[in-house]
Amino acid sequence: MDFIANYGLFLAKIVTVVVAIAAIATIVVNVAQRKKHQRGELRLTNLSEQYQEMREEMQAARLDEHQQKLWHKGQKKKHKLEAKQAKARAKRGETVSSDKPTLYVLDFKGSMDAHEVTSLREEITAVLAVIKPEDEVLLRLESPGGVVHGYGLAASQLQRLRENNVRLTVAVDKVAASGGYMMACVADRIVAAPFSIIGSIGVVAQVPNFHRLLKRNDIDVELHTAGQYKRTLTLFGENTEQGREKFREDLNETHLLFKRFVHEMRPALDIDAVATGEHWYGLQAKDKGLVDDVSTSDDLLIGLMKNHEVIGVRFAQHKKIMDRFTGSAANSLDRLLLRWWQRGEKPLL
Structure with a gap:
């Protein structure tokens, strides 16, 4: 019995040591991977292949049951042969590239603070690292605007493509x-859907x-500044006409810079x-020269697939659990602000 007890104790120690080593190894690997991908991950999608597969599936769906079986059998044989050929090329160290130029597709769905520019800059940097003279970039853009410095940076990121x-x-x-x-005006070509909202080249601010509410309740607020215009308007103090005039002057200056930028991009x-x-709506915007063509992004992409290999580029940022929670709350607030903008700034259908 003593032998069995000692042997069991020995096995327990061995198991404990093995588990401890495995746990340490797992932690080390996770930390290494986290450091490697702490900025995020670049994801590429072959949109040309996706469209071709969808097209073939739709064509097969129109066949009768017997023909569909033959078609699926032929597809399996085809994919098996392609995989075998790809494996053979890999063993020989050969690389296969399409004869067509590449169209890189980016997406930007902007919020009020334009924080999506963090991913946009990574995507543009990645594209510029491999771009060839015949390649192009398509940006699918959706944004009602927001803070000046955020969208100024986003437009500057697109200018990197233009400068190259x-x-x-x-x-x-x-x-x-x-x-x-x-952002859109930086492009060589702007394509808008018929009823998309285009323009709003202006600047707005409200404070x-x-x-008066505080004064009625005998609450004083003291505001001390160094510099005549360090604070032009205030939430709680008494605003002056001089401060209001300076505030309007700053708005007009920002509007002038906005106009100058658009004019430089589209002379x-x-x-x-x-x-x-x-x-204006897309059709009206074309008449005014704000856009070049009227079409949906879907028709535009399908047309470009005839002569281009189309690759979707997306930079996905890794977020901590707390960041995901706060980000979700921020997105909800952003959607609420967008609804207010929609109700106040454009007619509802």
């Missing part, structure tokens, strides 16, 4: 207004003031006629 002589097309299915249009545009803060 990469042809850029922007497709707008829903909305590219204000900061969204600031609530609670001074043929009558900037004074369209920089009124108004927005």
Whole structure:
């Protein structure tokens, strides 16, 4: 019995040591992977292959049951042969590239603070690392605009493509207004859906003031600044006409910079006629020169697939659990702000 007890104790120690070593190894691997991918992960999707597979499936669906069986059998044989050939090429160290130029497809669905620019800059950097002279970029854009510095940076990221002589097309299915249009105008070509919202080249700001409410309740607020215009308008103090005038002056200066930027990107545009803060639908926007063609991004992509290998590029950021929670709350607030904008700034159908 003592032998069995000692042997069992020995096995327990061995198991404990093995489990401890495995746990340490797992932690080390996880930490290494986390460090490797802490910025995020670049994901590529062959959109040409996806479309071709969908097309073949639709064609097969129109066949009778016997023909479908033969078709699926032929597809399996075809894929098996392709896999065998790819394996043989890999063993020989050969690489296969398409004869067609590549169209890189990016997506930007902008929020009020334009935080999506973090992913956009990674995607553009990745594309510029492998771009060839005949390749192009298509950006599917959706944004009602937001903060000036956020969308200014997003537009600057797109300018990197322009400065490297990469042809850029922007497709707008829903909305590219204000900061969204600031991004779109960088493109060599803008394509908009017939009823997409385009334009809104203007600047807006509003500040609530609670001074009278506080005064009625005998609450004083002291605001101390160094610099005459460090604070032009305030939430709780008494605003002055001088402060209001300076605030309007800053807005007009920002609007002037916005107009100048759009005019530099699209010199043929009558900037004074369209920089009124108004927005137009895609069909109207084409007449005014704000966009070049009227079409959906789907038709545009299908047309380009005939002569291009189409690759979707997406940078997915890794988020901690707390970041996911706060990000979800921020997105909900952002959607609420977008609804308010939609109700106040454009007609509902």
